[in-house]
Amino acid sequence: MFWEAATVFLWCAGTLFLMGGAAELGRIPRLLLAAAGGAAAVCCLFLPVEGTVGMLTALGCGWALFLMAGLLLFKDRLRLVFNWLLSVQLGTLLLPAARFGPGSEIWEYAFYTTAALLAALSPFVWSRTGQLPHGKMTGQFPGAAELPLWALLFPAAGLLWQAVIFALIRGDGLSTLFLGTLALAPAPLLSLLGFRLTSELLESNRREREMGRWQQESRDYMSVIRAQRHDYNFHLHAVVGLIENGEYEECRRYLEKMAGEAADVNDIMPVSDAVVGSMLHNMRQEARKRGSNITYDITYDMADVLCNGFECNKIIGNLLQNALDALTTREALERGIHMAIFKRRGNTVITVENYFDGDKDQIARVFEPGYSTKHRHEGIGLSMVLRTVRQYGGRVYPEFEEDLIRFVVNIPNKVNLSEGEEK
């Protein structure tokens, strides 16, 4: 009786432990708990199984083994393991229900299937909402929100596996329950693996596409600069000709136009990365095509920023693309987009500002983990920016001023060791 009670206690404690965020615990208490769970599980295997208590005992041992496996892993990987454990647990909760059900084999099998389905789908559901069931460990699977439906094939494979296992082990008593619990495990694992693989695949596809665009853009930019150089001779002759003819007013107008064109390129010149420069140039062309404009205020070349040129390009490009997409009303087109890049306290700051009269809370919602970006185009770009910037310990936040929205991106710079860190 003592052992049964102890196992039930451990089962309850374990559940509470998972729900309460075990990540707060130190390594030693975690290992102790795991060891206790494991020992209880091993003891339970030798106990006679009778009645409700026996049932719970059997459940406990199966579950405790999983807990032990999870706890033996390191903290950051724990999050995924916990998710998996909870899925298994959800499933095991249904197992005794099957025992107390109408009793026929069909019912029992139906219960097993529901449990397996729940277990297999739970990581997917949680990754969609971005919330793991334990408060502290909120997190998101990489790219989970953008997964296609065929990613569901993986949990389906897990279900198939279970069907096979159940067909093989159908029987009575401890072994059924224990193996049943064990059989539930691969489904969520498989789905996790599947999500991981598919999101990586999607990411690499996207990278390739962007790479192509990147090269194209840098060629465009170089040709703009080359053309300007080439025109220089021609302009010079035109100016000399105008002055010789005494057409000073015409000459002034001509020079003003020239200065304007030069200023266009000058605005972008400070950026050290030609690819980023070309993207800025192309975005401005695009804005002008739509009857609007982008003004640049760039006083920092981003030479020391932590992320590489490709990522800078991605961050700035997405921000500008979002701003361009927001140019839907006449007011917005007239106001245009304003962008600044500067250095502040050893950080690179990028701001993009445009007219905004929408729902501000909607913007705040985009930042919530797991915000569904499938149907809202602007969310996709922003979540990509967020992910890249956070990777480097940077921050992104919106500011609102009257009818303007301004996204501020703050990315740390490399620390120059010879200069010494400030303070």
Place this chain on the structure above:
Amino acid sequence: MTIKTLLLDDDIPSQKAACAALAAFPQIKIAGRFRTGEELFTYLEHNDAQLLFLDIELQEELGFQVAERLRRSHPELLIVFLTGHASYAIDGYDFQPVNFLTKPINRTKLENTVREVERRLGSRPRQKSAQVMFHLAQGYRIVDVDDVCLIERQDRKNYLVLPGERVRIACDTMRELEEMLEPHDFFLCHQSYLISLHRVKQVRDARRQLYEAVLEGCEQPVPVSRNRYLELLARLRELGVLRL
């Protein structure tokens, strides 16, 4: 109100171009034009000014060197850098877009610069209030900057203090919050307190150099570090919040 402005540029046509561009702003009054740093410093010995347009590529030295000297001798002089080199990027110097103009001077950018200068000199009321998004423990929230009294650090956690409300901030560090709110006139007056300068009603010496600030909408006075006290007063004076 007119702004007494100086111009330092070794190139006469450039000087003329800058003057022509500035002529569009009646509040800018050009009191002197110089070609070298020495001329400027001689002038400043007997005169004062509020604003300086400073060319970066001078013949004998770099504009930054002049700026560095000015920062020590005339800290209150606002400086706007001018440069013909678009790709001029000097390390170790934080250029805000408002204090950096490329030649030929763009009209819109100059307007922004003049507006910012006026704001700093206190001759233009603050722009209408801005809103910033905070990542709070309970989620993301957009907050009116004017509603924020201060941010305080307690037991290694940061709290956003609004009138009658105190909420925990999720994960930003004090330094990050300072960077975020600095453009909205917030000041880190103590390592655990980031206060809104516009809410300061009084700064007093509680007892023997234990300074504290009284904020509007905040019952408890906020401690002010001894080494930040003078800077706080300077910032308040600059903003015209307190008549000191």
